[in-house]
Amino acid sequence: MAVGSGFGAVRGCLGVLNRAFPLHTARSVTDMEAALQLVRNVVPPLAAWQHKGQAGRIGVVGGCPEYTGAPYFAAISALKVGADLSHVFSTQDAAPVIKSYSPELIVHPVLDSPSAVQDVEKWLPRLHALVVGPGLGRDDALLENVKGILEASKARGIPIVIDADGLWLVAQQPALIQGYQKAVLTPNHMEFSRLAEAVLGDALDGRDRCRAVLSLSRALGNVTVVQKGEQDVISDGEQVLTCSQEGSSRRCGGQGDLLSGSLGILAHWALLAGPEKTNGSGPLLVAAFGACALTRQCARQAFQKHGRATTTTDMITELGPAFSRLFETSAGADGGAAPTGELRL
Numbered sequence: 062m063a064v065g066s067g068f069g070a071v072r073g074c075l076g077v078l079n080r081a082f083p084l085h086t087a088r089s090v091t092d093m094e095a096a097l098q099l100v101r102n103v104v105p106p107l108a109a110w111q112h113k114g115q116a117g118r119i120g121v122v123g124g125c126p127e128y129t130g131a132p133y134f135a136a137i138s139a140l141k142v143g144a145d146l147s148h149v150f151s152t153q154d155a156a157p158v159i160k161s162y163s164p165e166l167i168v169h170p171v172l173d174s175p176s177a178v179q180d181v182e183k184w185l186p187r188l189h190a191l192v193v194g195p196g197l198g199r200d201d202a203l204l205e206n207v208k209g210i211l212e213a214s215k216a217r218g219i220p221i222v223i224d225a226d227g228l229w230l231v232a233q234q235p236a237l238i239q240g241y242q243k244a245v246l247t248p249n250h251m252e253f254s255r256l257a258e259a260v261l262g263d264a265l266d267g268r269d270r271c272r273a274v275l276s277l278s279r280a281l282g283n284v285t286v287v288q289k290g291e292q293d294v295i296s297d298g299e300q301v302l303t304c305s306q307e308g309s310s311r312r313c314g315g316q317g318d319l320l321s322g323s324l325g326i327l328a329h330w331a332l333l334a335g336p337e338k339t340n341g342s343g344p345l346l347v348a349a350f351g352a353c354a355l356t357r358q359c360a361r362q363a364f365q366k367h368g369r370a371t372t373t374t375d376m377i378t379e380l381g382p383a384f385s386r387l388f389e390t391s392a393g394a395d396g397g398a399a400p401t402g403e404l405r406l
C-alpha cells in the first residue's frame with residue numbers, strides 16, 4: 062500500500078503494519094495492537110527467583126534549585142513501571158528537596174561538585190540506563206559536567222534517554238550523541254525545533270512530522286527520536302511509529318518527565334530482550350512506543366477521575382493500573398512464568 066499522502070494517512074496508530082515508505086527505505090508500523098504486543102514481549106516476568114536490582118537500576122541526571130519536580134517525576138516513574146532502584150544525581154541544594162518527596166529514591170548531591178563526573182562515573186557500573194535532563198537547568202558549569210557523564214556512559218554502552226535541558230545541551234553540541242544508537246531523544250515541540258535547526262539547519266516547523274522525525278534521526282546517525290505532541294512520532298531512522306493512544310487535553314507540566322523516566326526502564330528491558338522479541342523492529346523504538354502509550358494512558362485515566370484538576374502526580378498514581386491495562390496480558394501477569402535466561406545476571 063503506497064503512502065502517497067505521506068504519513069498524514071497514519072492516524073491513531075491504526076491501520077496497516079509495515080507499509081512501504083515511498084521516498085525512503087523506512088517502514089511505518091502503525092498497528093496499535095501489534096505495537097503494544099511488541100512492548101509486552103520485552104516486559105520481564107515478576108518471579109520469585111529474581112533478586113533486587115535485577116529488574117533494573119536507573120539513574121536520572123537532573124535537579125537544580127529551580128527544578129526539583131522534574132527529576133522526581135522521572136525517577137519515581139521508572140520505579141513504578143518496574144525498576145528495582147532509582148537514583149537521582151542532582152545539585153547539592155536540590156538533593157534534600159528531592160529526597161523529601163520520596164523515601165524510595167536514592168539521591169546523590171553531586172552534580173555541581175568539581176568531581177561530579179567521577180562521582181557519577183563510579184555508579185555507572187551499577188546502572189542499566191540513564192535519563193539525562195529532567196530539571197537539569199542550563200547552567201554552563203552543570204552542562205559541562207553532564208557532558209563528561211555522557212561521554213563516560215557512552216564508553217560503557219549504557220542506554221541514555223535524553224530529555225529537557227539534556228536536549229538543550231545536545232542542540233549546542235550534537236556530536237555528543239552523534240551515532241550513539243543506544244540514545245533516545247524525547248523532544249517536545251520546542252526542543253525538536255531547536256534540535257532540527259542545530260542538526261539540519263532547519264527547524265522543520267510545519268513539515269510532515271513523520272518525515273521530519275525520520276530526517277533528524279538519520280542525520281544523528283540513527284539515534285532514536287520521540288517527538289511528543291498530539292500524536293507522538295518515533296523513529297530510529299529505519300522505521301517510523303506514531304502513537305495516538307487516547308490521552309487527555311490537560312497539558313500540565315511534568316508529563317514529559319513521566320515519559321522519559323518510564324522510557325529509561327523500558328529501554329533497558331527492550332535491549333535486554335533483543336530484536337527477536339521485537340519482531341525485527343529496533344528495541345528502542347518499541348520501548349519508546351511503550352513509554353508514549355503508557356504516558357497517554359495514565360493521562361486518560363487520571364483525567365477521568367480528576368478532570369481539569371489533573372496534575373502529573375495524579376498520572377503517576379495511574380502508572381500501575383495503566384501498565385496492567387496495556388501490557389499485562391493474562392500470560393504476562395503470571396508471576397510463576399518460567400524465567401528467561403537473558404534476565405539472569
Ligand SMILES: NC(=O)C1=CN([C@@H]2O[C@H](COP(=O)(O)OP(=O)(O)OC[C@H]3O[C@@H](n4cnc5c(N)ncnc54)[C@H](O)[C@@H]3O)[C@@H](O)[C@H]2O)[C@@H](O)CC1
Pocket residue numbers: 127128129130131132194195196197198225226249250251252290314315317318
Ligand atoms: N515541576 C518541575 O520541576 C518541572 C520542570 N520542568 C523542567 O523545566 C525545564 C524547562 O523545560 P521546558 O519544557 O519548559 O523547556 P523550554 O524552556 O524549551 O520551553 C518549552 C516551551 O515551549 C512551549 N511549548 C511546548 N509545547 C509547545 C507546542 N506544541 N507549541 C508551542 N510551544 C510549545 C512551552 O510552553 C514552553 O514555554 C526543564 O528542565 C524541565 O525538565 C518541566 O519538566 C516541567 C515540570
Ligand SMILES: Nc1ncnc2c1ncn2[C@@H]1O[C@H](COP(=O)(O)OP(=O)(O)OP(=O)(O)O)[C@@H](O)[C@H]1O
Pocket residue numbers: 225248249250289290291292293308309310312313314315316317318319320353356357
Ligand atoms: N496535544 C496533545 N494531545 C495529547 N497528548 C499530548 C499532546 N501534547 C503532548 N501530549 C502528551 O503529553 C506527554 C508529554 O508531552 P509534552 O509535549 O507535554 O512534553 P514536555 O513539554 O517535555 O513535558 P514536561 O512538562 O514534562 O517538560 C506525551 O506523552 C505526549 O504524548
Ligand SMILES: [Mg+2]
Pocket residue numbers: 224225249317318
Ligand atoms: Mg520536558
